[in-house]
Amino acid sequence: MEITGISDLPLHYGRVPQWLIPIMKRLSRAIVDVMLLEWGPDKVIERLSNPLWFQGFNNVIGMDWDSSGSTTVTLGILKEVINPVQDGLAVTGGKGKNSLNVPKELEALPSNFNVDAKRLSRISKLVAKTDTTLLQDGHELYHHSLLVSESGKWAIIQQGMNPTTRFARRYHWSSIKDPVNEKRAGLAGRKEKAVLNVHESVNAKRVIMDLLREDPSKIEKQYLRSMALIRGTSLDSWISLGTVGAISSEAKMVYMKPVDVRRVVKTLSEVREKSPTSLEEALLLGIGPSTMRALSLISDLIYNEPPSYQDPVNVPYDPFKYAFAIGGKDGIPFPVHKEIAFEVIHTLEEFAMKAKLEKKDKAVALNKLREMKLGVKEGT
Structure with a gap:
């Protein structure tokens, strides 16, 4: 492997x-x-x-x-x-x-x-x-x-x-x-303690792909609702009662970083117009870190499909x-x-030169052999 x-x-x-x-x-x-x-x-x-x-x-x-x-x-x-x-x-x-x-x-x-x-x-x-x-x-x-x-x-x-x-x-x-x-x-x-790892969450990626097909104004409402849910409860209780089990507050804070909702909606609108059929296409069309954080938060809090928070190291x-x-x-x-350093260089260069010469000599010998075979055929 x-x-x-x-x-x-x-x-x-x-x-x-x-x-x-x-x-x-x-x-x-x-x-x-x-x-x-x-x-x-x-x-x-x-x-x-x-x-x-x-x-x-x-x-x-x-x-x-x-x-x-x-x-x-x-x-x-x-x-x-x-x-x-x-x-x-x-x-x-x-x-x-x-x-x-x-x-x-x-x-x-x-x-x-x-x-x-x-x-x-x-x-x-x-x-x-x-x-x-x-x-x-x-x-x-x-x-x-x-x-x-x-x-x-x-x-x-x-x-x-x-x-x-x-x-x-x-x-x-x-x-x-x-x-x-x-x-x-x-x-x-x-x-790292604080990581948002959508890459390794199959279910979250599926939900995010579904969200990309939604009306961007609906996504905006769901994002604001998610942020309201967070503000309405303590961070500790959210973590302990959340769908992802016991994880650190630093990890959750990754996608709680403020995003410009209007910019996210603009990006979503532009991407939706081109009707991507896969997350791969959506990324190439312009989905960036802020939009992905917003979609991940909605996937977790609204649709109960959290991304991973584990550093893949x-x-x-x-x-x-x-x-x-x-x-x-x-x-x-x-x-x-x-x-x-120079002793190592000289040793390696000598080895490489010798190997190249041997390879060249071998090629010359094979060519000579081919010429001999052709000569024998022409003679017969």
């Missing part, structure tokens, strides 16, 4: 030293060379989609085990050193506005890629929507990268920042058909597992050892 999911990382303000960047690039290229020779592009995608393995990779190239920058720096370096034509592997998107370039970069992939760019662009948007609208855990996305192999296997790695705790959370996805309804296999990190991880390879840029667990 593939492990995809989440890793939590504190914000680090320090930048990667200029002298370390060439080492990181060269080491990353050497590791990628070995992985491609050993496994091929599909397996490399699978490995990077695993939050534990990705963490180990960025530790090995010199990032600190707990740095939020490990995601942006590592993916930025991989994007620079990977050659789609030669490697059968590509990294698209990136930090900030670069994340919006995924569709354009998918369209520009070389001809050796057997990829449906439009379908992957749609999946890219749905994954981002799922981790901002269907799962509301207090983290605002600022990085989104889609990695794809020439056969079409893909992974999405995106990161969000919690402005209150100053912790980053990294989300991993891998080659699934339906991000809105399929669960991740595993999520690594620290559990369920896989512990050992952040120090690979942290003692060459050290970390900020000196955690110790400063980067240049000598060790």
Whole structure:
């Protein structure tokens, strides 16, 4: 079973030293060379989609085990050193506005890629929507990268920042058909107390889809009625008598955050006009976090179908597992050892070069064999 999911990382303000960047690039290229020779592009995608393995990779190239920058720096370096034509592997998107370039970069992939760019662009948007609208855990996305192999296997790695705790959370996805309804296999990190998780509530999603077909003015009345029900009783009694059992007040407070009802009604009206047939379509048409909170509240209090309030994190991880390879840029667990780094680089480059030469020699030998066979046939 593939492990995809989440890793939590504190914000680090320090930048990667200029002298370390060439080492990181060269080491990353050497590791990628070995992985491609050993496994091929599909397996490399699978490995990077695993939050534990990705963490180990960025530790090995010199990032600190707990740095939020490990995601942006590592993916930025991989994007620079990977050659789609030669490697059968590509990294698209990136930090900030670069994340919006995924569709354009998918369209520009070389001809050796057997990829449906439009379908992957749609999946890219749905994954981002799922981790901002269907799962509301207090983290605002600022990085989104889609990695794809020439056969079409893909992974999405995106990161969000919690402005209150100053912790980053990294989300991993891998080659699934339906991000809105399929669960991740595993999520690594620290559990949050306040989470609205519509993603993992089948019944709530069904009710919400029914609500999207209703007259938006009726939804407005139901939302105001829900808020009145909350104001009419104490929070403690609401939680203890609610339909979801014993949960924390922080969790309930997630979708009690004020929403602009007029804006919600406007969004619902625009979406309803286009008659979406699935929640997937509704998300792509413009349903956002505020509207989803309002609909979730109605689903819970009016129709007795609550969303989940459980943070989907369920896989512990050992952040120090690979942290003692060459050290970390900020000196955690110790400063980067240049000598060790170059020793590792030289070893990997030598291995990769030898393997490539052997592969080339094998191809030459096979061609010679074919020529000999053709010569024998022509002679007879």
